[in-house]
Amino acid sequence: MLQKIKSFFEVLEADSLESKSDVLINILLLAENEGLSEIDNGKTVDELKIIQTKYCSKKGLLPDLMKYMGKVSNKDKPVLGKIIHDFKITLENKFNERLTALKNAERQAKLEAEKIDVTLPGCNSQIGHKHPLTLVEEQVKEIFTNIGFTVVEGFEIEEDYYNFERLNIPKDHPAREMQDTFYLNEDVVLRTHTSPVQARIMDMMCPQLPVKIIAPGKVFRRDDDSTHSPMFHQIEGLMVDKNITFADLKGILLHLLKSIFGEERKIRLRPSYFPFTEPSAEVDVSCGNCNQEGCRVCGYTGWIEILGSGMVHPSVLEMAGYDPNEVTGFAFGIGIERIAMLKYGIDDMRLLFDNDLRFLEQF
Numbered sequence: 434m435l436q437k438i439k440s441f442f443e444v445l446e447a448d449s450l451e452s453k454s455d456v457l458i459n460i461l462l463l464a465e466n467e468g469l470s471e472i473d474n475g476k477t478v479d480e481l482k483i484i485q486t487k488y489c490s491k492k493g494l495l496p497d498l499m500k501y502m503g504k505v506s507n508k509d510k511p512v513l514g515k516i517i518h519d520f521k522i523t524l525e526n527k528f529n530e531r532l533t534a535l536k537n538a539e540r541q542a543k544l545e546a547e548k549i550d551v552t553l554p555g556c557n558s559q560i561g562h563k564h565p566l567t568l569v570e571e572q573v574k575e576i577f578t579n580i581g582f583t584v585v586e587g588f589e590i591e592e593d594y595y596n597f598e599r600l601n602i603p604k605d606h607p608a609r610e611m612q613d614t615f616y617l618n619e620d621v622v623l624r625t626h627t628s629p630v631q632a633r634i635m636d637m638m639c640p641q642l643p644v645k646i647i648a649p650g651k652v653f654r655r656d657d658d659s660t661h662s663p664m665f666h667q668i669e670g671l672m673v674d675k676n677i678t679f680a681d682l683k684g685i686l687l688h689l690l691k692s693i694f695g696e697e698r699k700i701r702l703r704p705s706y707f708p709f710t711e712p713s714a715e716v717d718v719s720c721g722n723c724n725q726e727g728c729r730v731c732g733y734t735g736w737i738e739i740l741g742s743g744m745v746h747p748s749v750l751e752m753a754g755y756d757p758n759e760v761t762g763f764a765f766g767i768g769i770e771r772i773a774m775l776k777y778g779i780d781d782m783r784l785l786f787d788n789d790l791r792f793l794e795q796f
């Protein structure tokens with residue numbers, strides 16, 4: 434159609450418009466209809482802009498037609514001018530109307546696509562929780578802070594002097610055999626127990642009294658089987674004051690074990706040996722699995738060995754600067770893994786360090 438209009442004007446020079454004005458007007462009206470129908474069929478804003486360029490831009494049809502006005506006789510100019518002008522206005526109005534409609538539709542579609550249904554169920558994120566060892570450690574800390582003990586921490590890399598010598602275990606002492614030790618050099622070890630905290634805290638506090646601390650933390654020994662791990666956790670307890678007796682130790686331990694395992698539990702103290710306590714006792718708790726009738730858990734004895742304790746050895750007090758004739762004290766060491774395994778019925782210590790969620794999610 435456009436080409437048709439152009440060729441019509443091309444031949445005008447040789448001929449006059451006058452004789453052909455009816456034909457020209459008809460062709461222009463057809464072109465207008467074609468333009469309007471193209472605008473109607475434009476599906477997007479972008480498509481519409483292409484159509485607008487084709488008709489109305491500087492190189493579009495309508496400005497192109499104006500070039501031929503010079504060839505038209507003076508009599509025909511106003512007629513043709515008005516037709517082209519109306520053509521332009523009609524197209525522009527139609528174009529603007531269609532553009533507004535398309536923009537509204539596009540905005541509406543975008544709003545529909547971005548609509549959020551707040552009533553849909555959300556995405557579940559997994560929430561972690563505390564490890565059984567942390568649970569036990571926190572419970573023991575709470576039990577002791579409630580009765581006036583302070584929580585302190587020692588060093589995991591410790592001097593041989595504090596790990597052994599200050600606990601009455603000199604270099605050639607056979608008791609060193611009891612603890613298979615990681616030596617970093619001749620004088621430095623990975624601590625084999627939390628007991629060096631006893632010596633360090635007494636060094637800090639002497640001559641102040643009372644000393645009432647617990648010291649939780651990691652300890653290291655060269656053991657690795659279902660009931661031993663090369664890294665495990667202990668909580669050390671120490672109380673030093675005037676007139677501390679074995680009865681105080683027993684009372685505190687009874688309170689501790691009843692708080693962890695239940696009011697109905699009993700404890701039993703058996704004579705034992707530790708170089709840094711005198712007298713020393715292994716502490717057993719009554720078996721909750723069989724009510725002391727004998728089962729696999731308690732080895733058919735009715736009792737479960739749970740911790741080591743004793744009265745602080747006079748030499749240990751003396752090395753710290755306290756006079757053993759004036760003050761006494763008790764100390765104990767609890768294995769956190771041992772408590773957790775008994776409390777939760779875990780039969781292999783390695784499960785505690787495997788990071789298997791199927792296991793950990795049970796606590």
Ligand SMILES: [Zn+2]
Nearest residue numbers: 720723728731
């Ligand atoms: Zn039992």
